[in-house]
Amino acid sequence: MKIAILIPCFLPKWFGGTEVATYHLAEHLAKRGHEVHVITPLDEGLPEESYENGFHIHRLPKIKSHFPGGVIFWVDIVRAIQMIRPDIVHAQSLNSGIPALLSNKLLKIPYVVYGRGLDVYHPEWYVKLTAKAVLKNAGIAIALTEDMKKIMQAMYDRDTVVVPNGIDPGKDSARRREAEIHGGKVLFVGRLHSVKGVQYLLGAMSIVHRELPEVKLTLVGDGEERDRLEHLTDNLGIRECVEFVGAVPHERVQDCMVHADVLVLPSLSEGFPVTILEAMASGLPVIATRVGGVPEIIENNVNGYLVETENPQEIAEALLTLLRDEQLRKCISGNNRKKAENYQWDKVAATLEEIYQNTL
Secondary structure, three states, X not given: OEEEEEOOOOOOOOXXXXXXXXXXXXXXXHHOOOEEEEEEEOOOXXXXXXXXXXXXXEEEXXXXXXXXXXXXXXXXXXXXXXXXXOOEEEEOOOOOHHHHHHHHHHHOOOEEEEEOOHHHHOOOHHHHHHHHHHHHHOOEEEEOOHHHHHHHHHHOOOOEEEOOOOEOHHHHOOXXXXXXOOXXXXXEEOOOOHHHOHHHHHHHHHXXXXXXXXXXXXXXXXXXXXXXXXXXXXXXXXXXXXXXXXXXXXXXXXXXXXXXXXXXXXXXXXXXXXXXXXXXXXXXXXXXXXXXXXXXXXXXXXOEEEEOOOOHHHHHHHHHHHXXXXXXXXXXXHHHHHHHOOOEHHHHHHHHHHHHXXXX
């Protein structure tokens, strides 16, 4: 089967959950014998055409102006689809559903659309205008979580299937050494963006620091909020226990997880974070906000703790509970490793393969 996957941003410049998930998905679909083409905007310094891990990447130049640049880009995507002539188009967001719909009407190529995060929770104006048509004409509509499914069905009432993210057990398997589990290393992984709520984690660390001054926080990721967060760190008087690592390759993220004791994800909005799945596979207890699909992964007191958004005190209390109780951390670590086995990219790819076949 020849598959074209449309995504608004892609690796290596963009390193969010959807970008990482799309890379793994394309890789595993290719391993299953399919010809996979990822179509995405061109980023500076990258080739327009490349071939990685068994799949093709087509990066198309895009005019910076939102309109009419966006419309011209959609037309260019349709032209690329016409050149590739795939059996099916996979729109990896409601945003990407517009050129998928156009290719369906103009080229008679069926498509599926996959709602994955901000495109569902905080859609741009043009997505709000087109979501009903995109969902109505899709062969199958897919949601990342049950929570997203409800929202997508409110946009257009139709059958919608839920397909979660996965992990690669060969790359993300637990490698923690029990001798290193000492309860002093807290980790955050993600973009330094306001929606990630890192300021509330820093507020929590100021509380934890008074109780356990030896505890260190490592922030892995970069973004427009970094300067403001560094100033906040200084103002809170916790500079000596907070490290800003910046953006790192995915392999180094796994190393950071191996040497951490707790992962905290204090987001104001989330879909189905791959970061949490990777942390679970590494045996990390997780503290995360009760948003989006997170409650579908984290069960309180079993494989982590759910906290409310914008609540440093609640984050601090959960951290202190975990950091002070080594036996609790070990118990949750074992639960997470076991639960992570349910989420694997080869299973996700097999599910999507069946969805494609049903669409065709």
